[in-house]
Amino acid sequence: MKLGIVTHSVIKGDGQGRVNYEIAQEAIRRGHHVTLLASQVAPELQQSEQVNWVPISVKQWPTELLRNLIFAFTSADWLHKNRTQFDLIKINGAITRASGDVNAVHFVHSSWLKFTSSKAQTNSAKTTQSRRFLYNFYQWLYTVLNASWEKEAFRRARVVVAVSSRVAEDLQAIGVAPEKIRVIVNGVDLQEFSPGNIPRSQWGLPEGVPLALFAGDIRISRKNLDTVLKALVQVPDLHLAVAGITEGSPYLQLAEDLGLSTRVHFLGLRRDVPELMKAVDFLVFPSRYEPFGLVVIEAMASGLPVITASATGAADLLTPESGIVVADSDDVEALAKAMFLLGSDRHLRQNMGQAARTIAEQHSWTNMAQHYVDLFEELKQ
Known part of the structure; x- marks a missing residue:
């Protein structure tokens, strides 16, 4: 042919x-x-x-x-x-x-x-x-x-x-x-994105605290970092690493206005996301509109539980055993509840991460x- x-x-x-x-x-x-x-x-x-x-x-x-x-x-x-x-x-x-x-x-x-x-x-x-x-x-x-x-x-x-x-x-x-x-x-590349543990120090991220990851274009509202930040206010022990171009983004100021400057870590555009995923505890990505969302399946392959929204196409891959899907991307309360649940329960995160990896292995x-x-x-x- x-x-x-x-x-x-x-x-x-x-x-x-x-x-x-x-x-x-x-x-x-x-x-x-x-x-x-x-x-x-x-x-x-x-x-x-x-x-x-x-x-x-x-x-x-x-x-x-x-x-x-x-x-x-x-x-x-x-x-x-x-x-x-x-x-x-x-x-x-x-x-x-x-x-x-x-x-x-x-x-x-x-x-x-x-x-x-x-x-x-x-x-x-x-x-x-x-x-x-x-x-x-x-x-x-x-x-x-x-x-x-x-x-x-x-x-x-x-x-x-x-x-x-x-x-x-x-x-x-x-x-x-x-x-x-x-x-x-x-x-997804099952070799590039795989479970592991890497010290957070190379990104200047804090050890010994629950750490979520948000990755995407933070210059636009579609990816929905604003709702994540508002929900984070209600989860006081959780830290958030943000991978995305910071120039022109309004969310650095929003994080400061919400009193989150010490708990939100803006890392800029990253070329080492596979390694970064080995340093965090889960992914939070409740996009307002996402036809698929490669970052979701990449996190799953990395053995991470995922919090996303039904507006994200890759949400179809998640089961209750591997992550949490909120019905409304802009529901701050539901998102905060999900973030608190994963941030406070290490055993749950481990079990969900294993289930997520098993699902990802079917989608090479x-x-x-x-x-x-x-x-x-x-x-x-």
């Missing part, structure tokens, strides 16, 4: 990029030829005789919106000229203006747009909006445009792959026929990639 994959990056250190990296590797293992229309490709894939890389350079453009537009039109132009070379084309969302046979959906912009217009979301973002009006307008415009483009992309695809049942529901809500949707859950990247390539081969028949 001659397979074309259109994506920005095909590398291990990127969520969507890692998905496509593993798919490409599995296709190669099965003897297929893969053409990658991408800006960045892992060196080992470039060296394969079964891989053809069509570079699309967009880094010279100043904003993500412009970069995505240039990528979309450049890739579409190339595909229009070369489409007959392929048995099947896989794309992601509205990444290209050309049609794809399989469209893998990692984010439904229409659903997030509905969230941003809700009262709860508006209230939670007031501080950010008042301080960074232009940034928030740009984010809104980016979402609106993608919401329109992706509907057309989904309509043209033969099969639309959702990364969680949550995404499948969102797709149906915007008119994608249920029979057109397949759910293939994202995977290889297993995920096999499902994708099985689908491709099915469609080619």
Whole structure:
């Protein structure tokens, strides 16, 4: 089979990029030829005789919106000229203006747009909006445009792959026929993310206290660090490590205003999250909207119990024995109760962490990639 994959990056250190990296590797293992229309490709894939890389350079453009537009039109132009070379084309969302046979959906912009217009979301973002009006307008415009483009992309695809049942529901809500949707859950590197113990001192974190981890983009309200901080006020013995870019984030000031400066440890953007997960006691990640949430399954693979919200797609993986799912992302009381429970019971954390690891072991990247390539081969028949 001659397979074309259109994506920005095909590398291990990127969520969507890692998905496509593993798919490409599995296709190669099965003897297929893969053409990658991408800006960045892992060196080992470039060296394969079964891989053809069509570079699309967009880094010279100043904003993500412009970069995505240039990528979309450049890739579409190339595909229009070369489409007959392929048995099947896989794309992601509205990444290209050309049609794809399989469209893998990692984010439904229409659903997030509905969230941003809700009262709860508006209230939670007031501080950010008042301080960074232009940034928030740009984010809104980016979402609106993608919401329109992706509907057309989904309509043209033969099969639309959702990364969680949550995404499948969102797709149906915007008119994608249920029979057109397949759910293939994202995977995790079970070697990179594994149970262990590392001293906290290398991050300047306190020993001998219960320590939770929050990891995500803390410049935006969607990840919901504000509710975590408000809940933390009610759990006085618990400390929180926060991994995420601090520049432009309103939450450092919020932590100070809430009197949490000594218990919240902002670590900045981290490239050592697998190691950091070996130093904490559990993950708290009640995102307001999360199609999947790789950090959830990564924590599970690391043997950590997880507190998340039903709005997070990866919440489907959790059982009552492996974590806690709160119904409402903005329910401070419910979140505080869950954080207190895990923070105060070491034995419970250990049992939940073991159960979480067992679940994660069923979702390796290889297993995920096999499902994708099985689908491709099915469609080619």
